[in-house]
Amino acid sequence: MFNVDNIRKDFPILQREVNGRPLIYLDNAATSQTPQQVIDVIVDYYSNYNANIHRGVHSLSQEATDAYEQAREKIRAHFNAKKSHEIIFTSGTTDSINLVANGFSSILESEDEIIVSALEHHSNIVPWQMLCERTGARLKVLPMDENGELLIDELDNLLSNKTKLVFVNHISNALGTINPIKTIIDKAHKVGAAVLIDGAQSCPHIKPDVQDLDVDFYVCSAHKICGPTGVGMLYGKEEWLNKMEPYRGGGEMIDQVSFEKTTYAGLPHKFEAGTPNVCGGIAFGAAIDYMNSIGFDNIANYENELLHYATEQLLEIEGLKIYGPKELTHKTSVISFNVRNIHPYDIGTLLDKMGIAVRTGHHCAQPIMDFFKIPGTIRASFMFYNTKEEIDQFVASLKKSILMLS
Incomplete structure (x- = not known):
């Protein structure tokens, strides 16, 4: 059975804090985190x-x-x-x-x-x-x-x-x-x-x-x-x-x-x-x-839940625009967005102060940003070890950041 709480125990880094806050890691499209099972293999190789x-x-x-x-x-x-x-x-x-x-x-x-x-x-x-x-x-x-x-x-x-x-x-x-x-x-x-x-x-x-x-x-x-x-x-x-x-x-x-x-x-x-x-x-x-061992069907189903849950919450924020397919069946667990005329870097910096890791910029895809005539986006990307509670905290922190920058 898929149990996200048990899965999270496999990832030591998810237990740490950033800027005095529990880490919420939403930059998985750049690099995913590494479970203890893989870390152990690395240690075993160099040790033995x-x-x-x-x-x-x-x-x-x-x-x-x-x-x-x-x-x-x-x-x-x-x-x-x-x-x-x-x-x-x-x-x-x-x-x-x-x-x-x-x-x-x-x-x-x-x-x-x-x-x-x-x-x-x-x-x-x-x-x-x-x-x-x-x-x-x-x-x-x-x-x-x-x-x-x-x-x-x-x-x-x-x-x-x-x-x-x-x-x-x-x-x-x-x-x-x-x-x-x-x-x-x-x-x-x-x-x-x-x-x-x-x-x-x-x-x-x-x-x-x-x-x-x-x-x-x-x-x-x-x-x-x-x-x-x-x-x-x-x-x-x-x-x-x-x-x-x-x-x-x-x-x-x-x-x-x-x-x-x-x-x-x-x-x-x-x-x-x-x-x-x-x-x-x-x-x-x-x-x-x-x-x-987690199972790719389990991963896909759970991440799809996260994508729908986060999309619904983000679209309630006034002035927030999501870039990419409107049909969520045409995309995976990535949400790339901007809020009004606030620069993505400014929002990303404030989110980091609250322990939330997102990616900002053109994501090594400048032609896409040029097509939309924007300097970049804020990108939140989810993996099977993320939770709806983390999304709640992300959305709350995003709203707080927007107020601070408005």
């Missing part, structure tokens, strides 16, 4: 079998290698990838996207076109702009509407036999919009284009099935899914990963090295040069285990 992997014959190295590769298998099973070597460990979503962008540098030609959506995080815009500068390919944008939803019908006008890549986030980090990625993938594949889905915001709330989606690349970060920072995942179909050149050169990614010529290792090591974040990868697997 810290060693470099894949290269050592001694016991510690073999133990670390086994744990690291078991984590890869956990991630493969969670995302339902066909093969474990289709899972590449990276430093996070941004690194994963850059890996693919670099890999396509030798594939794209000057007449080719790539498409990104208007809802993207900077990490799913800038690498593709850099790729276009290197190759001469053209970047096109799938537009959005006033509800913060993509104009999917426009995709048919943008796609052509010149389209080689399409990029879109599964869920918008700035607005919480859930994008119809299955439709986008199917349309792109009809013209022979590959698709990369940024799953950074979806993976804490949804359990993606990459085979069912038939997606070519899917990326995410562990720190959004109750895991540590500095580690993430790239899923890529084997045939695409084999076509791409390595992102970095160094140890681990080689087969044979001489001063005349170097040959590369097979997947996944081809893309994992150097000593990896061994502990991070193992803890990533532990975080996946933890999330699955």
Whole structure:
């Protein structure tokens, strides 16, 4: 049974105070908190079998290698990838996207076109702009509407036999919009284009099935899914990963090295040069285990309750505007809003004084803010360990902040 009070006991940080007030953490879209079960795995690694992997014959190295590769298998099973070597460990979503962008540098030609959506995080815009500068390919944008939803019908006008890549986030980090990625993938594949889905915001709330989606690349970060920072995942179909050149050169990614010529290792090591974040990868697997022990259906149902509850309360505040889908079935547990002409930073600062952590600014999604002609928003984002009582305190503190700034 889902019991939020018991779940909260798993998270030591939720017991602390900020500015003399109990912490209310509503910045989960930036980084989720880490349960004791994952912290214990990190401590156990450094206490008992810290060693470099894949290269050592001694016991510690073999133990670390086994744990690291078991984590890869956990991630493969969670995302339902066909093969474990289709899972590449990276430093996070941004690194994963850059890996693919670099890999396509030798594939794209000057007449080719790539498409990104208007809802993207900077990490799913800038690498593709850099790729276009290197190759001469053209970047096109799938537009959005006033509800913060993509104009999917426009995709048919943008796609052509010149389209080689399409990029879109599964869920918008700035607005919480859930994008119809299955439709986008199917349309792109009809013209022979590959698709990369940024799953950074979806993976804490949804359990993606990459085979069912038939997606070519899917990326995410562990720190959004109750895991540590500095580690993430790239899923890529084997045939695409084999076509791409390595992102970095160094140890681990080689087969044979001489001063005349170097040959590369097979997947996944081809893309994992150097000593990896061994502990991070193992803890990533532990975080996946933890999330699955809670159950993604339970998580989705509970977070949906929080979203409805918070939305109803916030909309009662005069002058408050929520950006993003009006239909709550089209979004996840993110509320991005402003209050009249009060700057979001000022409200965020006052909320922090009351122990409440929210995110303010453009959320690394400046084109979205430019579309709405605003400098940024206040973003409250919920996870399954938040409570309705915390939302009550958040709303009360927000009203107090508004009075102070009016």
